[in-house]
Each structure stands twice: as C-alpha cells, then as structure tokens.
Amino acid sequence: MNTRTLRSRLPGIILIVVAGLYSVIPLISMLTAALAPQGSFPSGLSWPAHPQWHNFVDAFNIANITTLLKSSIIIVLGVVPISVLIAAMAAYAITLLRIPLGKWFYLLLLLTLTLPFEVVIVPLYQQIKGLGLLDSQLGLILPLIGLNMPFAIFWMRAYFTTAPEELSEAAQVDGAGAWTAFWRIHLPLARPSLASLALLMFLSTWNQFLLPLVLINDPNKRTMAGALQAFQSRYSTDVVLLNAGALLLMAPTIIVFLLLQKQFTQALLQGAVKG
Template identity: 80%
Template structure:
C-alpha cells in the first residue's frame, strides 16, 4: 500500500484556503495600520506635525493624560454611559418584541409595518435631522440627554427589527407549536422558549447598538447645546480651535474614544460570530 505524505494531503487544502487567508491578512493589515499610525502620532511631541508611521524617538505617553484633561473626558464618559444605558436596552427590548410579533405571531399588517421599516433604511440619515430637532424642541427636551435618547431609539428601530427578524425566521416553528400545546401563551413562549435560543442574536444586537450610540456625533451636536451632555465623540471638538487643530492630542483623544468600543467588541465577538453562523447555516 502506497503511503501518502501528509504534505501532499495538505497541499490541496492550502490551495483552497489560500485566497481566504490572503483576504484575511489584507483586511487585518488594512485595519491595524491606521491604528498604529494614530498611536505613533499620539506619542509625538505636542505642537508638532506627525510624519506617517514613523515611531517617535521619545514617546510622549503623557499625551493621553493631557487629552483626557483637555477634552473633559470624565464628564463626557459619564454622559455617554448614561445615554448608552438609556438607548441600548430599550432599543433591544422593543426590537425583539416587534420582530417576534411580526415573524412568529404574524400580527395583522405586520408585513406592511416591516416593509415600512425597511423603507426608512433607504433614507439618508441627514434628512431627519431638521424634523427631529423641531419635534424634540416642541417636547421641551432640547439640550437634554433624554432628548437624545428617544430619537436614537427610534432611529435604531429599523435595523434592530431587521436583525432580530432574521433570527426568528431561523427558529423552528415546532418550538412555538410545542409551547402552545403545553399551554404557554405568546409572552411565556417568548421569554422561556425563544429568548434563550436568541442569546447570540440579542448579544450581537447589543454590541451593534452600543457601537452606534457610543459613536453618535452629528445628532448629539444638533440636539444638545451643552458639550458636557453629549457623547464621547463630542470630545474631539476640544482639540480644534478657530485657527488650528492639535493633531497630536486629536489622535490621543480619538484612541481614548475608540478604546471602550474595541474592548466591548472583543468581549462580545464570540456571540456576534454565533449569530452570523446561525443565519448562515439555516437549512
């Protein structure tokens, strides 16, 4: 019997996986190089203009402390956390119940409502800024964090419902039928049958809603006049004056702004991958 070398067996597999591995490497470099460039610029002496990817001979690590102080990051961090805690749980709860009602319960006009939500995804984000400003002003919520939380919840709904509907479409119909035979109503079936299976989808939606809310800048700039009530993204304005921009501190502040999102993504990336694989392995 002829003995086949392991290297011969691995060669076709490597050829098949080669393009995929190459794309992953390119995507990794494409993502990491800008971060490295920002880090090198953030460590340059203040008042200088950083030169590309050149690493400074004397890294100025105190630039991060200075950026934190100049941008009043502590106050903005508290404001951002408050806004995130107001937007994310409410958005996920409403979207989950809406997607469940449309997909599993098949409520009357549910499909028409879902198509209307999809239609709003095609509208440019900037087109709703002026109407939102007028509505928030009429409600007396202008220049308040609640006046920012409510519009963000509404703006998140189309995508959030779309995301959760994709999960409920993949859920076996037999689960709902079995729960009904056991005497479980729609609410009990949702909380005891569907939600435990929806953990990856819900967790990944929490991640996406967190990233969207944390990085909100334009809406916070329009609806909130007090800089201390905006999101962390508003901290980047502190490094811009009428005549110049401090490039070094701007890069340090941007890295401080990105750090929480990177940490949260690394913590929840497993659930995010599971949610994507659930949809990919349907059938």
Template identity: 70%
Template structure:
C-alpha cells in the same frame, strides 16, 4: 500498485486546500492591515512630543505617554465618559427589548398587517440619515426635549429601530415553528413562550445587536451636535468637534484625544466579538 493512489490522495487534498485557502488568507491579511495600520499611526502620532508634526508611521524614541493624560484633562473626558455611559444605558436596552418584541410579533405571532409594518421599517432603513435630522429637531423642540439626554436617547432609539427589527426578525425566522406549537400545547401563552423559550434562544442575536447598537450610539456624532448644545451632555464622539476646534493646531494632542475616544469601543468589541460571530454562524448553519 493499488496502494499508490491512497498514499498520494491525502497529499493532493492538502495541496488543493492550500490553493483554495490562499486567496482567503490574503484577503484576511489585507483587511487586517487596512484596519490596524491607521490605529497604529494614530498611536505613534499621539506619543510624539507636543507641538511637533508627526511624519508617517514611526515609533518615537522617547514615547510621551503623558500626552494621554493631558488630552484626558483638556477634553474633559471624565464628564464625557459618564454622559456617554448614561446615553448608552438609555438606548441599548430599549432598542433590544422593543425590536425583539416587534420581531416576535411579526414572525411568530403573525400579527395583522405585519408585512406592511415590516415594509415601512425597510423604507425607514433605506432613508438617508441626514434627511431625518430636521424633523427630529422640530419634534424634540415641540416636546421641550432639546439639549437633553432624554431627547437624544429617544432619537437614537427610533433611528436604530428599523435595523434592529430586521436583525431580530432574521433570527426568529430560523427558529422552528414546532417550538411555539409545543409551548401552546403545554399551556404557555405568547408572553410566557416569548420569555421562557424565544428570548433564551435569541441570546447570540441579542448580544450581537447590543454590540452594534452600542457602537452606533457611542460613535454618534452628528445628532449629538445638532440636538444637544451643552458639550457635557453629548457623547464622547459628539464632543470631538469642540476638541478639534480648540486643539487642532496640536496634532499630537488631537491624536491622543482621538485614541481615548475610540478606546472604549475597541475594548467592548474585543470582549463581545465572539457573540457577534456566533450569531452570524447560527444564521448560516440553520436548516
């Protein structure tokens, strides 16, 4: 009689876990389908014969893989790829370095007026992106940086800074204060403690911030159109406007070009997604 509860209890626990996990599983599957089906639709449309009108999600009997080569040449992807890489290399490291130092000063060093500074950053985070375009255009025009990658990089660094500081501040809030106190007792100054202790600990947060900044920069469309007149100096997403204008009547080439433009971001995200998840779990399990 006494052994019956012990035999049935694991079964009841497994049944309870299944009931609890079922809604989450359904939600994950729905989110996956919501994300994957549009990509599959674009890929299937890109493999149709040129000049045809793709109908729904259907894999062609004879996939036209050369459509990607034609779209690559017509959209001048080689030049745009190099331009996007230069812009990313100018924006992502700067955002990561400046935001990490700013968050370190706010949380660890507790600089004077730090709360006011952070409040101003939050205000900048809530401003609509479109509101900043005209002031940015005028400022870069006065500085002589219009139609240049340098001006576009400066604008992107500034626009990414509020979120980047907020992201890194959330990380530094989870770091025990005893680490900084121990470093001070060992004779390490703020800069040395930052370089040898806090930056290594911030690896997952920095990797995820770099990923998010890369996605934001690579997919930047509006600023690249407004601030840069030369299509060869824009990001790959910024050049999509000219590609659409030239080849919008050929939906097959348009889809092929769009897949080529999205491919680098998908590849980078798949490579670095574990760092992004690690940063989220690190913040969730602290304390």
C-alpha cells in the same frame, strides 16, 4: 495542510492580511503622532526618539474623559436594552403572531432602511425642540431608539422566521398565552440573536457622532465620539494632542471589542445562521 488546500485558501488569507493592515496602520500612525512633542507636525510612521507619553494625560484632562465616559454609559444603557426588547417583541408579533397588516408594516420598516440618515436630522431636531428635550440625554436616547428600530426588527425577524411553530403550538396546548410563550420559550432561545444585536447596537450608539452634535450643545452630555468635534475645534492646530485625544475617545470601544472578540464573532455568526 496540503499544497492544494493552501492554494485554495491563499486568496482569503491575503485578503484578511490586507484588511488587517488597512485597519491597524492608521492606528499605529495616530499613536506615533500622539507621542511626538506638542506643537510639532509629525508625519508618516516614524517612532519619535523621545516618546511623550504625558500627551495622553494632557489630552485626558483636556477632553474630560471621565465625564464623557459616564455620559456615554448612560446613553448606551438607555438605548440598547429598550431597543433590543422592543425589536424582539415587534418581530415576534409580525412573524409568529401574524398581526393584521404586519407584513405591510415590516415592508415600511425595510423602506426606511434606504432613507439617508441626514434627511431626518432637521425634522428630528424640530420634534425634539417641540418636546422641550433639546440639550438633554433623554432627547438623544429617544431618537436613537426610534432610528435603531428598522434594523433591529429586521435582525430579530431573521430569528423568528426560523423558530419552529411547534413550540408555539405546544405552549398553547399547555395553556400558555402568546405573552407567556414569548417570555418563557422564544426569548430564551433567541439569546444568540439578542446578544449579537445588543453588541452591534452598543457599537453604533457609543460611536454616534452626528446626532449628539445636533441635539446637544453641552459637550459633557454627548457621547465620547460626539465630543471629538468640540475637542478638534479647540485643538485643531495641535496635531499631537488631537491624535492623543482621538485615541483616548476610541479606547473604550477598542478595549471592549478586544475583550469580547470571541463572543462578538460567535454572536454574529449565530445571528447570521439564524437569518
């Protein structure tokens, strides 16, 4: 790499380093605080002289991580596959089948993306209450599927707008209907976009915080992020346990991202290229 190339890339490198430090330093601060003696008030990034690793064991038992992990998995499996499938079918119908009023329907979906999430909390609560689904995981799964639809359809439409129409025409010549063409041709070709959407929705659902607090009273039926509030209300005065519990609740997402970092980046780039 010559000097000229290095100078042109230097601002980007500096930006990446600053962004990385901005993300990593808070986690390091939480880790050092979590290893301090219980009942103390750690501050800064100083490493404790005698790290108390058992704090994570205590926080694990207090936060009931095993039960919350099972609950989060159930919610993610109920939301992500169904949302991705519905979004793909809707985007296919709007873009390639050109259903009547499809453009107006898509425009309405785009307008809902500008709606603040907090605005729908009260009406959503009343609807779920009327259906008798309060304090149940199904009562959380159904709203999350609906709330994810605008962005999910927007994401999948970006792929179908670039899909060659010749594929559908060739399928029609071979006697394949719209449904067969969707399942046999377009859906397999849309795997990069489907994968990137599934990963984004996994992170969004796993880290869902506000909606589980509103719709579910039992902390054991919430997502792991939603249970953080209950943990904080009980141990807000113990900064050490609070940090240990927060790191444990964040750990699954961090581990999944680290394990799938390459695939996650490739999926996002492929989805962006399709768009």
